[in-house]
Amino acid sequence: MKNKTITEAELINIFESYGAYICPDEIEVTAKECNENGSVLHRGLNAEGWAHLFAKEEAYQQECEAQEAASDDEHFDE
DSSP: OOOOOOOHHHHHHHHHHTTOOOOHHHHHHHHHHHHHHHHTTGGGOOHHHHHHHHHHHHHHHHHHHHHHHHHHHHHHHO
């Protein structure tokens, strides 16, 4: 992977591509973390790779939370 930095706009687009929401308060911090980890190729990933990793993890977490909320709603319907 080519070593490059990621912008906040690119980070948002990556999160959106996975259907994940990123809180506006977290965009700057997450982009910085991606760029810091990517600058030393931590775990072999560049900044864009880190953005994809974080976005995939967040999309999975949000899906789990949505399923749990839906399950909780079913219990109230009984």
